[in-house]
Every structure is written in C-alpha cells, then in structure tokens.
Amino acid sequence: MWAGMIHLRARAVMPRQVSYRAFRMPRSGGRLLEYPACRSFIIGVLMQASSRAIVSSQQGPHQDLMRRVQRARDSEWQRPPAEHTRLAFAEAARWLEAQCRPLILDAGCGVGLSTRRLAERHPDHAVIGVDRSELRLSRDHGPLPDNARLVRADLVDFWRLARAAGWRPARHYLLYPNPYPKSTQLKKRWHGHPVFPSLLALGGVLELRSNWAIYVEEFAFGVEVLLGIEGEIASFTPGVTFMTPFERKYGESGQTLWRYRVDLAPSLPNGEPAR
Numbered sequence: 001m002w003a004g005m006i007h008l009r010a011r012a013v014m015p016r017q018v019s020y021r022a023f024r025m026p027r028s029g030g031r032l033l034e035y036p037a038c039r040s041f042i043i044g045v046l047m048q049a050s051s052r053a054i055v056s057s058q059q060g061p062h063q064d065l066m067r068r069v070q071r072a073r074d075s076e077w078q079r080p081p082a083e084h085t086r087l088a089f090a091e092a093a094r095w096l097e098a099q100c101r102p103l104i105l106d107a108g109c110g111v112g113l114s115t116r117r118l119a120e121r122h123p124d125h126a127v128i129g130v131d132r133s134e135l136r137l138s139r140d141h142g143p144l145p146d147n148a149r150l151v152r153a154d155l156v157d158f159w160r161l162a163r164a165a166g167w168r169p170a171r172h173y174l175l176y177p178n179p180y181p182k183s184t185q186l187k188k189r190w191h192g193h194p195v196f197p198s199l200l201a202l203g204g205v206l207e208l209r210s211n212w213a214i215y216v217e218e219f220a221f222g223v224e225v226l227l228g229i230e231g232e233i234a235s236f237t238p239g240v241t242f243m244t245p246f247e248r249k250y251g252e253s254g255q256t257l258w259r260y261r262v263d264l265a266p267s268l269p270n271g272e273p274a275r
C-alpha cells in the first residue's frame with residue numbers, strides 16, 4: 001500500500017510551480033487530500049520540510065574567485081546610487097542618529113524576522129534590516145521593536161552610502177544570501193560582486209550563514225585576499241529558535257547549515273573601534 005505514490009501539483013497554493021511526491025495514506029487511500037483544510041496542512045508540512053540541497057557544477061571554490069576579488073579591490077565601482085536607495089538611506093541615517101546606539105546591520109533581511117530577533121536580543125543596539133523586496137518587507141510579522149527598522153533598498157547602493165557616511169556597525173549579518181550556484185553566476189555572489197570591498201570596509205563582527213558550504217568558503221577566501229583576516233567556518237544546528245524563514249526551511253529539511261564569523265574591526269583604516 002505504501003508503494004502507491006501520488007503526484008501532487010500545488011500550483012494554486014504556491015508562488016511558483018512546485019511538484020511534490022507524497023505517500024498515499026494506507027487507510028484513506030489518498031482521499032485525505034480531497035479535503036481543502038487537510039490539503040493545505042499537508043502542503044504546508046511538505047513545503048517546510050522539502051527544500052532541496054544546492055546543486056552546482058562547482059565542487060569547490062570558483063577558479064576565477066581570486067581574480068574577481070582583486071579586480072573589485074583595484075577598481076572602484078562608479079555607478080551612482082539609485083535615487084530611491086539614496087532617500088531610504090538618508091531616512092535610515094536620521095533614525096540611527098536619533099537612536100544613539102551602536103548599529104547592527106541585517107543585510108538581505110527578507111521578511112525581517114531576524115531583524116526583530118536581533119533587536120530583542122540586543123536591546124542596547126539599533127538594528128537596521130535592509131531588503132530590496134517590498135513584498136517580503138510588507139509581510140506582517142507583528143510590530144517592530146523600537147530599536148529596529150526595516151528599510152527597502154538595494155544593498156549594492158546602501159553599503160556604498162553607508163561606507164561613505166562612515167558607518168561602523170558593531171555587527172553585520174548576511175543570513176542566507178541568494179547562493180547563485182551556477183558557476184557563471186559568480187559575479188552575483190556578494191564576494192564576486194564589485195561591492196565586496198565596500199561591504200567589508202564597514203568593519204564590525206560579520207556573520208554569514210548559508211546552506212551552501214562553497215559559498216561560505218568562497219566568502220571567507222575573499223576576506224582573506226582583501227584584508228588578510230582569517231575568520232571561522234563551522235556547521236551549526238539552530239536549535240528551536242530559527243533566526244530566519246530560510247534557516248527554518250533548510251534546517252527542517254535536514255540540510256547542513258554553515259556559519260562564517262569574522263571580526264573585521266582590526267581592518268578599519270582609522271583604527272576606530274567598531275560601534
């Protein structure tokens with residue numbers, strides 16, 4: 001009986017077309033899925049626990065990585081920041097100044113769950129979550145703590161504006177950035193992007209999390225090439241409190257999660273302690 005597999009296409013409920021295979025229930029013979037409430041529940045469970053591990057033709061760090069990182073270091077990126085990010089940054093800067101607390105940046109915060117968690121964990125800090133997706137930022141996850149702010153902006157510009165304004169975050173989180181696993185996509189990964197030197201120049205304790213070990217290794221390699229600083233890479237188990245929805249999805253699918261931590265403070269050119 002268990003051998004009977006049904007193929008469930010859940011186009012109506014999910015943002016993209018996704019196919020799932022589910023076992024036929026031994027007693028109900030599959031009829032369980034005819035009830036909408038049961039169907040939504042099952043789809044919910046399947047969505048949470050069925051994230052696939054990253055597939056890439058890369059078996060290790062990209063062979064072009066060193067060249068790309070050096071190129072970013074040697075040539076400053078000239079594209080002027082977009083007006084909407086300029087305005088969003090100016091507003092965030094005013095808010096930060098009024099907070100009079102050290103900054104924590106949550107870069108690519110998605111729906112902002114991690115921004116909330118960080119703000120609760122660090123009530124003596126001001127936490128800014130940045131994401132370019134209005135849709136994600138607008139999801140209702142309850143009120144934001146007073147010491148947290150969500151900003152819709154393109155990080156490529158936001159980081160450069162933050163650098164120019166002399167921001168020195170005490171902590172900087174990059175939680176599950178888009179992996180861009182095709183080897184032709186190296187330039188889209190943060191460490192392969194021309195903005196990488198600006199991101200690092202902000203200093204502070206930087207933490208990157210990913211479900212793709214190669215992404216984390218490449219990023220760490222980029223930091224070593226640019227700053228000569230060695231961080232720490234480790235796998236970890238999040239425990240019951242997931243920091244972000246992606247962490248939850250990967251964790252519940254049994255994927256290994258990777259964390260890279262590095263203290264960039266010593267690299268600050270003016271020797272300022274990280275705020």
Ligand SMILES: C[S@@+](CC[C@H](N)C(=O)[O-])C[C@H]1O[C@@H](n2cnc3c(N)ncnc32)[C@H](O)[C@@H]1O
Nearest residue numbers: 108109110131132133154155175176244245246
């Ligand atoms: C894989 S999601 C992870 C979201 C969240 N950190 C989490 O773990 O649930 C990557 C996020 O980075 C954001 N992102 C990607 N490129 C960006 C950019 N240039 N500027 C701002 N946000 C960006 C996307 O909108 C998306 O929300």
